[in-house]
Amino acid sequence: PMVPAGGGSLLNTRLPPPPQDAPPAPTKESATIEPAELVVVSGTMAEAQQLAVQAQALRLSVKRRSNLPGLGFVVTVLRVPKETGVGAALLALRQAQPNVWADANHRFQLMGDETQTYGQKMIGWNASANCGAGMRVGLIDTTLDTNHPMLRGRQIQQRDFFTTGNTAGGAEHGTATAALLVGQEVGLIPGAQLFAASVFRVRDKETDTTAEWVVFALNWLAENRVAIVNLSLGGPRDGASSSQGSN
Numbered sequence: 001p002m003v004p005a006g007g008g009s010l011l012n013t014r015l016p017p018p019p020q021d022a023p024p025a026p027t028k029e030s031a032t033i034e035p036a037e038l039v040v041v042s043g044t045m046a047e048a049q050q051l052a053v054q055a056q057a058l059r060l061s062v063k064r065r066s067n068l069p070g071l072g073f074v075v076t077v078l079r080v081p082k083e084t085g086v087g088a089a090l091l092a093l094r095q096a097q098p099n100v101w102a103d104a105n106h107r108f109q110l111m112g113d114e115t116q117t118y119g120q121k122m123i124g125w126n127a128s129a130n131c132g133a134g135m136r137v138g139l140i141d142t143t144l145d146t147n148h149p150m151l152r153g154r155q156i157q158q159r160d161f162f163t164t165g166n167t168a169g170g171a172e173h174g175t176a177t178a179a180l181l182v183g184q185e186v187g188l189i190p191g192a193q194l195f196a197a198s199v200f201r202v203r204d205k206e207t208d209t210t211a212e213w214v215v216f217a218l219n220w221l222a223e224n225r226v227a228i229v230n231l232s233l234g235g236p237r238d239g240a241s242s243s244q245g246s247n
Contacts, residue, residue: 109233
């Protein structure tokens with residue numbers, strides 16, 4: 001669907017107010033959030049620019065801003081002064097702007113096991129080579145090894161979503177998940193076209209992603225009109241990414 005000129009969501013409605021039971025602000029800096037960052041979702045660029053002006057009064061500055069036409073939102077990452085802290089900055093922003101979708105830039109971890117073939121047998125799935133033909137499927141995961149025997153010759157478009165200075169994580173998890181979807185012999189819908197968004201990085205020997213990058217990936221998938229999206233990740237409840245599923 002087309003995004004209305006006045007901003008809004010995939011359902012052509014304006015961004016609703018955040019829930020009254022919004023995720024609590026983090027009480028301390030931890031490995032579950034990006035340091036010194038807040039993520040804010042705005043309905044239009046004008047609203048995002050107005051927010052930036054208002055945030056200056058709280059000593060918050062714009063670190064990054066991205067217009068996401070596929071989702072109909074603008075995502076702004078605000079820089080938090082070290083002496084303030086993410087939790088205190090978030091509480092201050094929510095108090096000053098109660099109708100703004102704002103949260104810490106949470107990190108998410110991969111979830112799920114490696115490729116298993118017993119699932120097809122349990123559900124009696126007998127996919128032909130053309131099953132899923134004409135369908136567009138989205139995957140948000142690690143990067144893929146498209147040279148893997150199960151993925152050779154598959155219809156795969158792949159794109160990375162990292163900010164500068166980050167290194168992509170290993171390809172094992174994403175390759176295994178892609179094989180379950182479109183892989184030869186084991187894929188449930190081998191005839192489908194797969195749009196694979198790589199969002200996971202290596203950080204201090206850990207593999208994780210952020211709410212910001214997941215939203216970027218969702219925007220790309222929306223722009224490519226995928227019918228369904230697979231996400232094998234988990235983490236804390238997040239206000240910024242929750243706004244994408246609220247409409």
